[in-house]
Every structure is written in structure tokens, then in C-alpha cells.
Amino acid sequence: MEPAIRLLASRIRDVLFLAVVGVGVCGCNTCPGGGLAPLLDLPEAGIKSSDIRKEPDDLILTSDLRPLTSDSAAPSLNMPAPVPPSAARPLQFLALSGGVAGAPFTAGVLVGWSQSGKRPTFDQVTGISSGSLIGAYAFLGPKYDAPMQRLILTMTSSDLIKFRPLCCMLLDGAFGSAKPAERLIRRAFGDEFMADLRCAYAEGRRLFIGTMNLETKRLAIWDLGAIASSGRPDADDLVRKVLLAAVSWPGAVPPVCFDIEVNGCWHREEHCDAGSVAMVLPPIGPLTGCRAGSDLYVLASRKLYSDPEPVPHRAFHRLKPSVTAIFEALTRADVSHLYSLCLLSGMHFHMLALPQGYHGEAPSIANLYPKEARQLFETGYHIGVSGPCWRCTPPGAEAGEGAAPRDGREIRR
Numbered sequence: 265m266e267p268a269i270r271l272l273a274s275r276i277r278d279v280l281f282l283a284v285v286g287v288g289v290c291g292c293n294t295c296p297g298g299g300l301a302p303l304l305d306l307p308e309a310g311i312k313s314s315d316i317r318k319e320p321d322d323l324i325l326t327s328d329l330r331p332l333t334s335d336s337a338a339p340s341l342n343m344p345a346p347v348p349p350s351a352a353r354p355l356q357f358l359a360l361s362g363g364v365a366g367a368p369f370t371a372g373v374l375v376g377w378s379q380s381g382k383r384p385t386f387d388q389v390t391g392i393s394s395g396s397l398i399g400a401y402a403f404l405g406p407k408y409d410a411p412m413q414r415l416i417l418t419m420t421s422s423d424l425i426k427f428r429p430l431c432c433m434l435l436d437g438a439f440g441s442a443k444p445a446e447r448l449i450r451r452a453f454g455d456e457f458m459a460d461l462r463c464a465y466a467e468g469r470r471l472f473i474g475t476m477n478l479e480t481k482r483l484a485i486w487d488l489g490a491i492a493s494s495g496r497p498d499a500d501d502l503v504r505k506v507l508l509a510a511v512s513w514p515g516a517v518p519p520v521c522f523d524i525e526v527n528g529c530w531h532r533e534e535h536c537d538a539g540s541v542a543m544v545l546p547p548i549g550p551l552t553g554c555r556a557g558s559d560l561y562v563l564a565s566r567k568l569y570s571d572p573e574p575v576p577h578r579a580f581h582r583l584k585p586s587v588t589a590i591f592e593a594l595t596r597a598d599v600s601h602l603y604s605l606c607l608l609s610g611m612h613f614h615m616l617a618l619p620q621g622y623h624g625e626a627p628s629i630a631n632l633y634p635k636e637a638r639q640l641f642e643t644g645y646h647i648g649v650s651g652p653c654w655r656c657t658p659p660g661a662e663a664g665e666g667a668a669p670r671d672g673r674e675i676r677r
Contacts, residue, residue: 355558356384357547358402359602361595362393362539366565366618368640371398371416373563373616376648378406388470390545393537394565396473396510400453400488403471404460415452417641423448442508442517449504458492458500465489472548475509475535478519483541485548509535539591544598546605556610562599564617566592568659571623596659603658614654616647
């Protein structure tokens with residue numbers, strides 16, 4: 265009986281791994297030695313008590329499961345007029361990829377980049393999955409490096425999900441609860457963060473976060489500054505709710521629900537981590553009309569090509585490399601798209617990915633967040649503090665990255 269239970273548990277772990285591999289959030293323990301600013305405590309403020317989401321139709325969102333009345337919806341239509349960025353100067357864009365395996369690397373690059381004195385103020389930041397949380401801090405500048413560092417280096421897997429397979433599968437259609445992640449987001453993105461987000465939006469800067477609509481299987485893009493500035497009494501809660509949806513892994517935790525008005529009719533949408541449909545978002549919105557001469561910085565939290573590794577002779581273990589390969593291919597395709605966009609628009613393309621020479625332990629269902637977070641952070645920090653040496657070519661353009669045709673002479677028999 266006991267071996268059968270162990271076998272069942274093993275199969276559940278394998279299925280869960282397939283559901284969440286390649287996507288996730290960020291964090292772990294301690295910090296690299298030397299050169300870093302002291303850590304600051306995150307505000308513990310509770311939730312205070314949108315309206316802008318990019319899809320084909322104009323939508324009005326509620327932050328709970330009750331339709332808004334015409335009176336309660338009015339504040340969302342009276343947002344302060346944003347100040348447009350000056351078209352006379354080059355703009356600075358930052359795109360952060362999803363992927364749990366290298367999230368601390370991305371945070372380390374940003375902190376080190378600030379220390380180098382060369383990190384610009386970004387006019388627009390886009391984020392997917394773990395890149396959503398890191399991007400929210402990066403958008404507001406070096407002021408938030410210490411809170412980001414603390415979040416990244418103190419988080420554990422238990423801060424993201426509580427596994428309760430039997431209970432949650434019966435009640436929520438998921439293997440676990442996202443309550444730990446919800447509490448973490450409440451603490452990490454408090455009142456001061458929301459106030460700074462509104463100020464950045466009023467200056468004309470934009471923070472866009474992607475989620476996936478489970479029903480349509482399409483990407484949804486949320487303007488968090490517009491939501492925070494909407495005048496809704498629940499605006500801050502709604503920003504946190506979008507961030508929670510951005511890191512809610514399909515099947516592992518329940519999706520996040522939003523009531524949506526489309527053409528006068530209300531319906532419910534379920535949103536989750538967008539890593540299945542996009543790994544990096546391009547520049548978005550009105551800023552895209554004045555990009556020539558601007559800079560686009562892309563930070564990929566994973567390697568462009570994973571290391572070879574032996575595969576056990578078991579069906580689920582043979583499926584895992586295929587799932588991993590899908591997310592890696594999606595990352596390369598999205599980055600290549602951004603490179604093409606830069607060529608067409610006259611932007612300057614800059615990219616950093618987790619170095620091919622880095623070797624660490626792959627995440628597992630027992631440790632969704634990498635155990636070597638400190639090592640990853642240090643790797644990124646040392647790259648960033650030297651004034652990052654950016655790659656200016658797309659994936660596949662460097663030596664050894666292409667697939668050479670085989671003519672049969674390489675095969676013994």
C-alpha cells in the first residue's frame with residue numbers, strides 16, 4: 265500500500281511540474297557580499313480600499329464579483345490626463361521575461377545596474393509572470409531596489425503557494441491555494457508604492473503587465489498606472505489583484521476572477537500567468553509612435569538554450585524536456601520579434617539573458633523557487649554593476665546557436 269501511495273504522489277508531482285514549469289515568481293534568502301545598499305523593510309500597510317486593459321473592446325473592470333452601478337463606475341472615467349512624453353528625446357523601454365528559474369538573476373542585474381550609475385529612468389516597463397513583480401519595482405527606479413532585493417532574497421516557495429491537493433481540487437479546481445502569494449503582494453506593494461505609481465503615470469510613464477484569459481487563451485495587457493490613477497475606491501486592491509493574476513500558475517492555483525462589462529453586458533473572466541502565450545511583451549500604446557532612436561532593454565530570466573542533461577527512462581521525465589523546450593522556444597521567438605521591431609522602428613536593441621555558462625539546480629514541484637537564489641542574484645549583480653555588456657543580436661545569430669544540417673556521415677550505423 266505504501267509504495268502505491270508513493271507512486272501516486274510521484275505522479276501528482278510530475279503533473280504539477282508540467283503545469284508550472286517555465287513560469288513563476290521570484291525570491292529566496294541572503295544577499296551577495298559587498299557593494300550593495302542596506303536592505304530596507306517593506307511597508308506592512310494593508311489593502312486600501314480597471315480600468316484599463318488592452319484587448320479588442322473597451323472594458324470596465326470590477327475588483328469583486330458584483331457589477332458596478334453607473335454611479336460607482338463614474339470615477340474610473342475621470343482619470344487625470346497623463347502628461348505625454350517628449351518626442352524630442354530618445355525613450356527608454358524595459359521588457360522583463362517570465363520564468364522562475366532565473367528571476368533572481370534579473371533582479372540582481374537591475375540592482376547592479378543602479379549601482380553602476382548607468383541605469384536610465386524607464387518611460388515604459390512591461391512584465392510577464394515573475395517579470396511582473398520585478399518590473400513593478402524596476403518601473404519606479406532605484407528607490408525600490410532595496411525592497412526588491414529583500415523580496416527576491418527572502419522569498420521561499422511557501423510564500424507563493426500552499427499545496428492542498430485534495431481540498432483545493434475539490435473546491436477550486438487547483439492543486440493549491442494562492443493565499444500566501446496574495447498576502448505577499450499586499451505587503452510588498454503598499455500605499456507608498458501606489459502613490460509613486462500614480463506619480464509616474466501622471467509624468468507620462470507606463471507600466472504594463474500581461475495575464476492570460478483562460479477562456480479565450482489570449483493575452484490581456486493591463487495598464488497598472490491607469491488603474492491606480494482611476495479614482496476608484498478599490499484602485500489599489502485592483503492593482504494588487506492584477507499582479508496576483510500575473511503570477512497565478514494555471515492548474516496549480518485558482519485563476520483570479522474579474523467581472524467585465526463589454527457592450528453593456530457583464531460576464532466573468534478568469535485570468536492567470538501569461539507564460540503560456542507570451543514570455544516578453546513589446547512596447548505598447550501611444551509611446552510606440554515615437555520610438556526612433558530610443559532604447560529597448562530586454563532582460564530574459566532564463567538561458568536562451570538549456571544545458572544537455574540525461575533523461576531517465578520514464579514517460580513523465582521524457583515529457584519534461586519537451587515542455588521546457590516550448591517555453592525556451594517561446595522566449596527566443598518573442599525576443600526575436602522585439603529585435604525585428606527595433607530594426608523596423610529605428611530603436612536600439614539590447615538584451616541580457618542568464619549566461620550559458622551558469623549551472624544551477626532546476627526548479628521542482630517541491631521547490632518552485634530556485635534554491636540557489638543568492639548565487640543567481642550575485643551573478644546578475646556582478647554583470648549589472650560593471651555596466652551591462654548588452655547583446656545586440658537576436659537568438660540564433662551567434663556562433664553555435666544555429667542547427668547545422670546532418671548528412672548522415674555523423675551516424676555510426
